[in-house]
Amino acid sequence: xxxxxxxxxxxxxxxxxxxxxxxxxxxxxxVRNYQARNNMRAMALADRGFFYHSRTGLEIVGxxxxxxxxHPDSTTEDLxxxxxxxxxxxxxTKPVTLDHIKADPRLTDMVLVRNSRLSVQPVTEAEWQxxxxxxQTEP
DNA sequence: GCCAACGTTGGC
DNA sequence: GCCAACGTTGGC
Numbered sequence: 001x002x003x004x005x006x007x008x009x010x011x012x013x014x015x016x017x018x019x020x021x022x023x024x025x026x027x028x029x030x031v032r033n034y035q036a037r038n039n040m041r042a043m044a045l046a047d048r049g050f051f052y053h054s055r056t057g058l059e060i061v062g063x064x065x066x067x068x069x070x071h072p073d074s075t076t077e078d079l080x081x082x083x084x085x086x087x088x089x090x091x092x093t094k095p096v097t098l099d100h101i102k103a104d105p106r107l108t109d110m111v112l113v114r115n116s117r118l119s120v121q122p123v124t125e126a127e128w129q130x131x132x133x134x135x136q137t138e139p
Numbered sequence: 140g141c142c143a144a145c146g147t148t149g150g151c
Numbered sequence: 152g153c154c155a156a157c158g159t160t161g162g163c
Contacts, residue, residue, distance in 0.1 A: 009161085032159095033146075055161050098162080117145055117160050 003123040004039065004049035005112060006064065006086065015051055015061045018088045025067040025087030028120070029075045036120035040084045041070045048139075049086060050123065050131065052112070059095040060131060064088055092135035106130050 006028060008014065018026065031037055043066045051062040068085035101107045107130060111121040123131075132139040 007161085035146090058162075115145085116162065119160080 002042070002044065002047045003125060003128040004043065004047060004066075005052055005060070005121050005123050006049050007052045007054045007119045007121075009055045010053045010057050011055075014053060014057075015088070015091065018051060018062070018064065018086070019091075021087065023067075023087060025065075025085045027068075027074060027085050028083045029073045031073070031083055031120060032081060033119065035118055037080075037082055039120045039122060041082060043070065043084050045069060048089070048128070050128075051088070054119075058098040060092060060097075060101075060135065061095045062088055062091045063132075063137065090137065093137045094135050096131050096135045100134060101131070104130065104134070 028040065031040065045066055045068075047066040049064045049066070050060045051064050052060050064086040066084050067087045070082040070084050072079065073081040073083045098112070101110060102113055107113065107127060110123070110127055111118055115121070129139060
């Protein structure tokens with residue numbers, strides 16, 4: 001299983017919106033960046049991801065799961081853009097803030113820290129475990 | 140709200 | 152195929 005991180009501005013699509021979709025999940029549409037798209041193409045069913053609130057929030061608030069493999073993004077005719085569907089698994093017991101992540105020497109290589117502009121990014125298994133610990137949340 | 144960093148576009 | 156101009160993201 002691989003691990004990922006999905007960013008969204010909570011004003012546009014937040015954790016609560018994601019939870020409201022329930023088991024059916026929701027298409028992670030709107031990504032118009034090749035790296036982010038390629039990451040989604042590489043995802044497998046049941047891969048896990050962190051749900052991160054960007055711009056307002058700046059914290060990891062929950063865990064999601066890939067529930068549909070990469071398929072054409074329904075919000076565009078442009079065939080270049082694919083996306084997966086994800087569903088909420090559980091909230092973080094304690095949200096893990098960007099400040100907290102930056103302050104942890106074990107997490108200095110996280111893409112979140114290194115490349116703040118990539119909206120769908122890989123997370124290593126070690127990083128996954130550490131962030132779950134920080135959030136006092138079952139991986 | 141600003142603006143640095145980054146990605147994309149398009150003229151040459 | 153280079154790179155200047157432009158647009159967008161997201162931390163601050």
